[in-house]
Amino acid sequence: MIVPLVHVLILAAVLFALGLVCVLVWRSNVIMLLIGIEIMLNAAMLAFVGGAGHWGMADGQVFALMIMAMTSAEVSLALALVVYLHRRKKTVNVDEFNEMKG
Amino acid sequence: MEATLFYILAAVAVIATLFAITEKHAVHAIVYLVTSFFALAVVFYLLGAPLVAVFEVIIYAGAIMVLFLFVIMMLDLGHPEKAARPGMGDWWPALVLGAVIAGAVVVLAASRPAAMTAGVSVIGVREFGRALFQKYGIAVEIISMQLLFALVGAFYLGRRRPSPPAPLPEGEGGRRPGEGGAAREEETV
Amino acid sequence: MKLYLALILLLPLLGGTINAIVGRKLPRRLTETLACGMVWGAFVCALLAFAAYRGPETVELASWLAAFDFRAPITLYLDSLSLVMVLMITFVCGLIHLYAVGYMADDPSYARFFALLNLFVFAMLVLVLAENLPLLYLGWEGVGFCSYALIGFWYREEKNATAGRKAFIVTRIGDTAFGIAIVWCFQLFQTVSISQINQMGFLMPVGVVTALGLLFLAGAMGKSAQLPLTVWLPDAMAGPTPVSALIHAATMVTAGVYLLARMFPLIGTSATVQAAIALTGGLTAFYAATCALAQRDLKRVLAYSTISQIGYMVLGVGCGAITAATFHLLVHAFFKALLFLGAGCVITALHHEQDIFRMGGLRTTLPRTFWPFLAGAICLAGIPLTGGFFSKDAILLAVWEKGGGLYGGLYLLGLLTALLTSIYTFRMVYLVFGGEGAHPHTLPRVMEWMLVPLALLGLFGGILNLPEYLGKGWLGEFLATAGVKVSHGEELVLQGIAALVALTGLSLARYRYGGARRAERLVEAEAEPTGVTAFLLNGWYLDNLYRILFIRPYEALSRFLWTRVDEGVIDDSLDRLADGLGRTGQGLGSWTNGRVSLYITSFAAGLALILGWLAWVVW
Numbered sequence: 001m002i003v004p005l006v007h008v009l010i011l012a013a014v015l016f017a018l019g020l021v022c023v024l025v026w027r028s029n030v031i032m033l034l035i036g037i038e039i040m041l042n043a044a045m046l047a048f049v050g051g052a053g054h055w056g057m058a059d060g061q062v063f064a065l066m067i068m069a070m071t072s073a074e075v076s077l078a079l080a081l082v083v084y085l086h087r088r089k090k091t092v093n094v095d096e097f098n099e100m101k102g
Numbered sequence: 103m104e105a106t107l108f109y110i111l112a113a114v115a116v117i118a119t120l121f122a123i124t125e126k127h128a129v130h131a132i133v134y135l136v137t138s139f140f141a142l143a144v145v146f147y148l149l150g151a152p153l154v155a156v157f158e159v160i161i162y163a164g165a166i167m168v169l170f171l172f173v174i175m176m177l178d179l180g181h182p183e184k185a186a187r188p189g190m191g192d193w194w195p196a197l198v199l200g201a202v203i204a205g206a207v208v209v210l211a212a213s214r215p216a217a218m219t220a221g222v223s224v225i226g227v228r229e230f231g232r233a234l235f236q237k238y239g240i241a242v243e244i245i246s247m248q249l250l251f252a253l254v255g256a257f258y259l260g261r262r263r264p265s266p267p268a269p270l271p272e273g274e275g276g277r278r279p280g281e282g283g284a285a286r287e288e289e290t291v
Numbered sequence: 292m293k294l295y296l297a298l299i300l301l302l303p304l305l306g307g308t309i310n311a312i313v314g315r316k317l318p319r320r321l322t323e324t325l326a327c328g329m330v331w332g333a334f335v336c337a338l339l340a341f342a343a344y345r346g347p348e349t350v351e352l353a354s355w356l357a358a359f360d361f362r363a364p365i366t367l368y369l370d371s372l373s374l375v376m377v378l379m380i381t382f383v384c385g386l387i388h389l390y391a392v393g394y395m396a397d398d399p400s401y402a403r404f405f406a407l408l409n410l411f412v413f414a415m416l417v418l419v420l421a422e423n424l425p426l427l428y429l430g431w432e433g434v435g436f437c438s439y440a441l442i443g444f445w446y447r448e449e450k451n452a453t454a455g456r457k458a459f460i461v462t463r464i465g466d467t468a469f470g471i472a473i474v475w476c477f478q479l480f481q482t483v484s485i486s487q488i489n490q491m492g493f494l495m496p497v498g499v500v501t502a503l504g505l506l507f508l509a510g511a512m513g514k515s516a517q518l519p520l521t522v523w524l525p526d527a528m529a530g531p532t533p534v535s536a537l538i539h540a541a542t543m544v545t546a547g548v549y550l551l552a553r554m555f556p557l558i559g560t561s562a563t564v565q566a567a568i569a570l571t572g573g574l575t576a577f578y579a580a581t582c583a584l585a586q587r588d589l590k591r592v593l594a595y596s597t598i599s600q601i602g603y604m605v606l607g608v609g610c611g612a613i614t615a616a617t618f619h620l621l622v623h624a625f626f627k628a629l630l631f632l633g634a635g636c637v638i639t640a641l642h643h644e645q646d647i648f649r650m651g652g653l654r655t656t657l658p659r660t661f662w663p664f665l666a667g668a669i670c671l672a673g674i675p676l677t678g679g680f681f682s683k684d685a686i687l688l689a690v691w692e693k694g695g696g697l698y699g700g701l702y703l704l705g706l707l708t709a710l711l712t713s714i715y716t717f718r719m720v721y722l723v724f725g726g727e728g729a730h731p732h733t734l735p736r737v738m739e740w741m742l743v744p745l746a747l748l749g750l751f752g753g754i755l756n757l758p759e760y761l762g763k764g765w766l767g768e769f770l771a772t773a774g775v776k777v778s779h780g781e782e783l784v785l786q787g788i789a790a791l792v793a794l795t796g797l798s799l800a801r802y803r804y805g806g807a808r809r810a811e812r813l814v815e816a817e818a819e820p821t822g823v824t825a826f827l828l829n830g831w832y833l834d835n836l837y838r839i840l841f842i843r844p845y846e847a848l849s850r851f852l853w854t855r856v857d858e859g860v861i862d863d864s865l866d867r868l869a870d871g872l873g874r875t876g877q878g879l880g881s882w883t884n885g886r887v888s889l890y891i892t893s894f895a896a897g898l899a900l901i902l903g904w905l906a907w908v909v910w
Contacts, residue, residue: 007108010207013203013207014208025193027887031173032123042142053149061233062238065153068162072165072166076169077256079169079173080256094886098886202899
């Protein structure tokens with residue numbers, strides 16, 4: 001390892017917090033909200049890869065790859081939903097889509 | 103040398119991400135984010151994960167972000183002056199929560215004794231492939247099923263209905279470009 | 292032997308099952324043939340088993356209950372007692388099945404009737420042949436269920452269904468005691484095998500044996516309608532007459548006597564239990580005989596006489612005279628079945644008229660019924676040289692032999708009961724068959740023919756166990772129980788007294804109901820019963836007593852639990868709780884306003900809270 005694991009984790013934490021802030025802030029644009037989710041997932045991947053390097057095990061990297069695959073599935077579905085919803089309401093404001101409340 | 107590079111890249115990633123989340127123009131945000139992901143890819147490489155670094159570039163910076171761009175263009179969202187921007191009332195609770203979470207995670211991470219392992223252990227492709235397809239073979243299968251379902255779901259959602267708010271999907275209609283992107287995405291993985 | 296025993300059980304079960312499942316689809320004649328054929332098949336098997344019988348035998352057919360060290364396999368135990376019972380049951384049941392073919396000729400639900408009847412035979416045989424108590428209990432409950440279903444056979448009438456329920460519930464009281472006794476036996480002896488339990492009785496302290504014996508006695512009280520659980524049997528006459536004959540006179544009600552005789556080696560070691568059994572039997576015999584004096588319904592007279600005769604048997608068991616009790620049980624089964632079947636003939640012939648004061652003249656118009664009925668009546672009354680005379684006398688002899696204040700009193704009570712028995716029997720005969728009356732319509736021939744073999748068996752049943760001065764008692768030797776040893780002279784004197792008593796009863800009944808006086812009694816009977824007559828007619832108002840003692844307090848308790856405890860406390864508290872929860876839910880529900888951003892913010896806040904707390908702790 002070139003740097004202590006703690007530093008990698010701190011970087012991951014900062015990126016995660018930034019992604020979370022993005023999600024919380026951009027309620028007016030669902031695309032930006034999804035971007036925030038991507039940032040958070042990347043932070044998680046960074047933590048996994050850091051752990052893999054720290055302990056010399058391939059498992060962490062495998063999970064990073066799994067996250068990537070899962071993300072691609074999630075993004076494709078989420079964007080399809082965005083397209084669909086935009087077609088219905090002509091907006092991307094998250095709070096407009098509240099028909100499914102109990 | 104490599105440690106220095108790591109810190110520089112970390113700074114680049116954080117700053118690019120900061121720009122990305124504060125940018126009102128969605129296309130610009132995507133470009134900032136691509137920058138951030140490139141920096142992260144190099145960080146992955148430095149941490150001994152060349153394969154993940156390559157995939158990060160190909161899938162994240164390449165495919166997923168392009169998919170975002172496609173959708174932004176298709177929905178014609180590239181006009182920031184029309185979109186509502188987050189006001190101060192949106193910013194401060196988000197910042198507070200983000201700061202608390204980041205601080206807490208940093209405290210938790212730093213509280214452990216940082217045991218340095220000796221030497222850079224680059225995990226080779228052989229070892230990685232063995233772990234992926236032997237140890238986690240079932241997970242790979244499940245992920246592939248998930249991608250298939252995502253494909254079907256995206257295809258279903260993207261079909262053009264006769265009238266937009268119609269509850270029952272009946273009509274034929276042409277494919278949307280977004281689907282092409284989604285489908286290609288699956289092929290990439 | 293294993294084959295015979297299995298067939299004895301399986302044939303009626305098979306018949307019952309087939310009739311229960313497809314009986315409605317089969318032609319009527321086939322259903323009837325099947326039901327009767329199965330029972331007679333069982334009788335033939337019983338005869339073969341009798342021919343091959345060399346000594347007590349235990350046959351394990353299959354495993355049934357087995358858990359930890361508790362084992363209750365389907366094991367049959369054939370000894371002389373159960374063999375005699377099996378012979379009697381299959382024979383009487385066979386006759387009554389044939390009789391029922393005639394009796395139920397007009398009834399549309401014949402399949403249900405014969406299925407239940409066959410099932411009853413099966414359950415009764417299980418009861419008799421069972422080697423362990425749980426299996427016996429299975430048969431015990433099986434006959435109880437069939438009895439319930441058959442009493443309420445014409446369930447469309449409220450009265451019949453109620454009578455069925457009453458029988459079921461009252462016997463349940465005794466069954467509960469019996470069930471407790473079984474479990475306790477297992478706890479004490481670590482086995483439920485009857486023969487093993489009987490051998491181990493001496494290991495237990497007398498107090499425990501006494502308690503066990505009283506529990507068994509309570510079970511027998513319920514099933515055999517002994518005091519204080521008599522009240523269900525008179526009402527049970529709501530069922531079809533063959534059912535009354537079969538279940539409520541000949542077989543099922545004697546199950547209690549059989550149980551006591553079976554468990555006698557265990558419970559007989561306690562003098563208290565013996566005395567309690569004898570007292571129960573003696574009092575019941577007297578009580579039921581007095582009630583029978585005033586009844587107007589032909590079947591109720593017979594029902595009370597059944598209770599009374601079973602009281603004699605229980606009295607016999609209480610004196611340790613198993614042979615005498617079994618003897619009386621057998622003979623009683625024959626002549627009481629005969630009487631009930633005869634009553635069925637009379638009732639059918641008179642268009643379902645059951646009031647004996649509205650009958651008459653049947654001696655000439657229905658002779659083929661009259662003569663067997665008369666044979667049954669003299670057996671019941673104990674007129675000398677009939678089977679009933681010998682068997683009843685054997686019991687009285689055993690009571691006399693016991694001596695002492697209690698048993699001496701019981702002997703006198705028994706004699707008094709014999710007098711009453713003779714009186715009410717001939718009162719019935721005079722009222723039903725004497726004088727003039729309406730012209731009856733003809734009966735199915737099969738019904739009357741069935742009376743003849745029963746009459747012969749009743750009349751000559753005494754041969755089964757003749758007193759010693761007339762030869763040896765076959766039944767006593769076969770059962771190999773300790774007989775009562777008395778000198779011939781004493782025995783002759785006692786029998787003379789009994790004969791005198793019976794004849795006195797006959798002449799008293801003749802004096803009061805015979806000839807011209809019969810008409811006076813008929814006129815008297817038009818008036819409402821008062822005083823003693825009403826008291827006896829209503830069975831000493833036992834029903835009302837139980838109503839006041841048990842049902843009223845129970846209803847009051849139920850009402851209290853219902854309105855105060857259930858509605859007032861439980862329901863109310865639950866209502867309030869639900870109300871509060873509903874309000875809380877509505878309050879919390881306003882948070883779900885459908886705004887995704889709020890959800891995400893709450894989620895992040897929760898995460899921050901958890902992580903912040905963790906960091907706080909670590910710091």
